Amino acid sequence: MALPRELVDLTDTSPLELVERDAELNHLDCLVRDCADGRGGVVLVAGGVATGKTELLYAFAERAAERAVVLTATGSRVERTLPLGVVSQLFHSVAVPAGVWERVTGLLEEGMFTAALSDPESETVEHVRANVVNGLCSALVEVAGGRPLVIVVDDLQYVDVPSLQLLLFLVRRVRTARVGVVLAEGVGPVQARPLFHGELTRQARFRRVQVAPLTEAGVARVLRGAGGLAESVHWLSGGNPLLVRSLLDNHDATGAAFHRAVADCLRRGDPLLLAVARCLVIAGPGVTVAAVAQVLAVEPDAVVGALDVLAMSGLLSSNGFRHEQAVAEDMPASVAADLHHRLASLLHDRGEPATEVARHLVAAGRAEAPWAVQVLCEAADRELVADQAQTAMSYLELAADQCADGPRRASITTRLSGLEWRLNPASGARHLNRLTAAMRAGHLAGADASTLLRNLLWHGRMDDAGDMLELLDGADEQYITALWLSASYPTLRNRVPELPVAPQRGIDPRVRAAQALHAVLTRGPVEEAVTGAEQVLQSTRLDVMSLAPLDNALLALIYADRLDKAAPWCDLLLQEAAARRAPGWQAPFAAIRAEICIRQGDLPQAERHARAALDHMSPQAWGVAIGVPLATLLMATTAMGKLEDTAALFTQPVPPAMLQTRHGLHYLHARGHYHLATNRLHAALGDFLYCGELMRAWDLDLPALVPWRTSAAEVYLRLGKRDQARDLVEEQLGMLAAGPSRSRGISLRLKAATSEEPHRPALLKDAVDQLQAAGDRLELARALADLSTVHQALGEPSRARMAARRAWHVAKGCRAETLLPANEDHLGGSAATALSAAERRVAVLAAVGHTNREIAGKLYITVSTVEQHLTRVYRKLNVNRRYELFSRDDQVASHAHDPVAPRR
Incomplete structure (x- = not known):
């Protein structure tokens, strides 16, 4: 601050300025006056660290020097064991007559010699003989030369024992002498020199002065x-x-100078003050006295005393330590680590939550205790429930580093890799070599082994993945892996035997999702696959282990042409991944959402989601899977006519192994369409045919996956090779399951282009119906444009104009106007009969496909009113169907793409 x-x-x-010390100075001044009257005494000035005791003594000594001889000395921590060091200071603080000094020198030498033979810290031993003490005290009085004598000693807690014994000898005799003694000490957590203080406080003329902040x-x-x-x-x-x-x-x-001042305060006092302050900062709020005492291996009373001193020094408030950052910055890393480790052990022994214990273990950087790894793993689980992935990752990092058990360490490392994927997918690859070695050593099995396999393949390490396949054990994992390889990495599928019977654990979302995707890619949009995918999406919570099953379930719905089901689920998962701050999860869901949008013809949203997917993860983190979002982005920008943007995307290098995966099929298909848009017909045909070659070889030849045949047929038509185009279209139509679908709509549009003119209108109208039902606006615009061209060729300008206007408005809605020529001939014409404002509003909504109930809701009128308006509109414009509204009134057509302001 x-x-x-x-x-x-x-x-x-x-x-x-000496502030708020008037009362204290008055007490000391009284001592001087009493001394002058022959009534000596002793005053003990006490207070917290750096509360101004020394300044008070200085101010008093200056005032007292006017009326008395003042001798001063200061105790020192480093001279605490120097016998008679403080007494020597007293004699050195004034001019001592030569004769007296000679005598004092001899007494000091004798006293130091005898004191050196005793324990310097013991108060029960007589360190200096009585004759020496008596001689030195007499010399002190003699130095005063008949004037009152005031002895001032600061930092009493550091005064050597022989000097204390001499001061006590003197204090016992001041009652009737002209001698005053002023002692100052910093209050400590434990009473320093208890025998001295006990004797001192028993004196009749003893007073205590407390210095407060x-x-x-x-x-x-x-x-x-x-x-x-x-x-x-x-x-x-x-x-x-x-x-x-x-x-x-x-x-x-908050600056360094102030922090140093705080540290200086703590260092001035007893070492326990600094230790307690550090422990408070490390332990955090709520730590008990007993816990601090146990961590520091001291008595609880000592901790209570230290807390009192910190409070009276102004360093501790009712809310805790005032300047934790200052203490933390001053603390050596080794000291902090040791305190954290002691606290972790204490908390564990007391049965505290694993998260509290783990926090201190990570801060200590040590987890060698037998219980530590388990606690770290439990804490990681709890943090993940609260979506604290970064914290959980730090716990698993330490657990993996400290775990001595090979299989367990490999399992922990697998979990750690998954968490890193969630936060920063690029960093997850750093564990692959260690995990690969662990699997070769037999330390990785089950779902963890499958996870490693998926990560290796994702990063294009096909050879390593093949080796791991040989080590994969367990029928369940082999079954799931076989299905998964068939769907995404078909070049390796023969390395794992495909089991004829599904495992009993059919409820496992990994099994259901793999079965659903495999079924759709090999047998088409079968109902059980759609149902299975929905069950996975409904019953599975998003986490590290469920990411792959959820992805597979969404892809199964997409490839089954069930975009209406896939889109809302994908939106929910995207929102959840964003709310849980997991870019590694957002990226794949954004890529899937982009794929849904491109199949719905929503080009702007497809571009937005594809770019978001590539922003959430770096190209290196995407690995071979980059083919999907990159392909979607290529398709969207190409269809919107952003050919320069599309060309720039090809500068992005892709892993060579990508073309050995399902992801590469999307990329080849998108690249082919860019070549087609730029009139590089043979390059486009090469991409489409190569895509088909791979799909046939991999038994993934599903039009809903990649419609390479109709794409190649478009090239053949541009090259004037109608027969080749017709063969491909017929072949694709023969592969489709019964019922309407997006793939059928695309195929019918191309079939019309390969058919004779009289048959084209019916085929194109069927294509329009299929594509409108499927919700693909881009392909719908293309089919309508083709229908317009056919009607024009057949001499039906009114119908041509109607189809062209619909094509134009649909294309404009999905930002694909460049695909269609703006033909004014097709946009002209106007009905002679004017519609009322109310009729026009209803007509506009009906023209773009809204039902009567939807129109009623948008305009806040009844369904009956809508029907009445439409009856009059049909009569005025002489039409029988809604789609004919475009050709009968310019005002209806020109407003069909504008928002309609509802009446209220």
């Missing part, structure tokens, strides 16, 4: 006129004077 620049004017190099009013006084900032500064600093100074100097609570 940056502070306003108003604080710049408040910054100088002088110490902070600044209040908000005190901070306002420090800011000298910028009182409006007091609340922010006080909150950030906790009233700690050192932190207030840092904020004034640097104006930023």
